[in-house]
Amino acid sequence: MMRLPAPAKLNLFLYITGRRDDGYHNLQTLFQFVDFGDELRFEAADELTLSPALPGVATENNLIIRAARLLQSHTGCTRGARIHLTKRLPMGGGLGGGSSDAATTLVGLNRLWQLDLPAEELAALGLQLGADVPVFVHGRAAFAEGVGDIFTEAHPPEPWYLVVNPGVEVSTPAIFTDPDLPRNSPVLSLQQRLSSPWQNDCEGLVKKRHPEVAKLLSWLLEYAPSRMTGTGACIFGTFDSREAAETALRNVPDDASGFVARGCNHSPLLAALKAL
Ligand SMILES: C[C@@](CO)(OP(=O)(O)O)[C@H](O)COP(=O)(O)OP(=O)(O)OC[C@H]1O[C@@H](n2ccc(N)nc2=O)[C@H](O)[C@@H]1O
Numbered sequence: 001m002m003r004l005p006a007p008a009k010l011n012l013f014l015y016i017t018g019r020r021d022d023g024y025h026n027l028q029t030l031f032q033f034v035d036f037g038d039e040l041r042f043e044a045a046d047e048l049t050l051s052p053a054l055p056g057v058a059t060e061n062n063l064i065i066r067a068a069r070l071l072q073s074h075t076g077c078t079r080g081a082r083i084h085l086t087k088r089l090p091m092g093g094g095l096g097g098g099s100s101d102a103a104t105t106l107v108g109l110n111r112l113w114q115l116d117l118p119a120e121e122l123a124a125l126g127l128q129l130g131a132d133v134p135v136f137v138h139g140r141a142a143f144a145e146g147v148g149d150i151f152t153e154a155h156p157p158e159p160w161y162l163v164v165n166p167g168v169e170v171s172t173p174a175i176f177t178d179p180d181l182p183r184n185s186p187v188l189s190l191q192q193r194l195s196s197p198w199q200n201d202c203e204g205l206v207k208k209r210h211p212e213v214a215k216l217l218s219w220l221l222e223y224a225p226s227r228m229t230g231t232g233a234c235i236f237g238t239f240d241s242r243e244a245a246e247t248a249l250r251n252v253p254d255d256a257s258g259f260v261a262r263g264c265n266h267s268p269l270l271a272a273l274k275a276l
């Protein structure tokens with residue numbers, strides 16, 4: 001039996017620098033992992049199965065099964081696996097849980113089925129499933145540009161975070177098609193980006209569309225510098241110590257939930273894989 005983590009990511013900043021003719025947006029974003037997330041267990045089997053099912057997601061559409069099927073068809077491998085998912089990350093919250101599950105599946109089955117595909121090839125397969133999958137496969141904190149497909153390794157500080165889930169679903173396509181989304185941030189170098197204030201260009205619009213997010217962010221800002229991750233709705237505060245983050249966690253408003261985690265520039269997935 002093989003047990004592997006599927007950590008969450010945060011977008012420490014996210015700038016939208018333009019829109020392409022196909023509707024996709026050019027971004028400049030900084031991805032970092034945290035040491036909290038889902039967990040997957042893999043066992044060799046004849047058939048491919050996943051349990052338990054996720055509410056609202058047909059198993060054949062689950063990114064774990066889609067990743068496994070993609071790996072089978074890409075390599076011609078006919079082996080199966082019994083996969084068990086412990087889901088801890090909120091879905092559609094900007095923490096990349098689905099993408100991380102897909103990346104862990106690609107990396108885990110590559111090992112279980114002894115396929116020996118290089119990370120580059122797994123990342124290229126993963127890109128077919130979602131824009132964020134490659135960064136989870138590579139497992140290094142990264143500055144991403146283009147439509148999120150051009151990576152430069154980055155080494156931001158690794159503080160403690162309190163991540164808070166306002167419990168509202170934000171649709172990524174709805175944010176990216178909203179005429180009020182600002183799309184004209186300048187293209188800066190990584191050095192310039194790291195040394196100017198970190199912001200998320202989606203935050204103002206999400207706050208306007210979802211007052212719950214605005215309210216919770218005002219609350220968190222009382223404790224620490226705080227922002228939204230991805231297209232939301234989750235927000236995170238940046239703390240010097242675990243204790244300070246946990247103090248804020250104890251006071252999270254009743255209608256929200258949260259967790260404390262450490263920022264990691266090396267994904268816990270890579271560490272777990274090495275230790276197998
Ligand atoms: C913008 C980010 C930042 O991390 O948001 P989050 O999803 O994490 O919140 C991600 O790159 C998103 O990744 P993901 O959610 O996998 O995106 P995809 O499935 O590829 O695209 C969802 C939709 O978002 C829009 N989209 C996505 C990426 C991009 N560079 N420009 C876009 O305009 C498109 O409308 C697309 O139909």
Ligand SMILES: Nc1ncnc2c1ncn2[C@@H]1O[C@H](COP(=O)(O)OP(=O)(O)O)[C@@H](O)[C@H]1O
Nearest residue numbers: 062063064091092093094095096097098099101
């Ligand atoms: N294993 C999975 N975990 C989470 N979401 C999944 C999974 N498989 C498919 N999905 C679908 O993908 C959507 C996006 O999920 P997720 O990656 O958690 O959000 P985000 O990209 O906002 O961080 C979910 O709303 C869900 O419908």
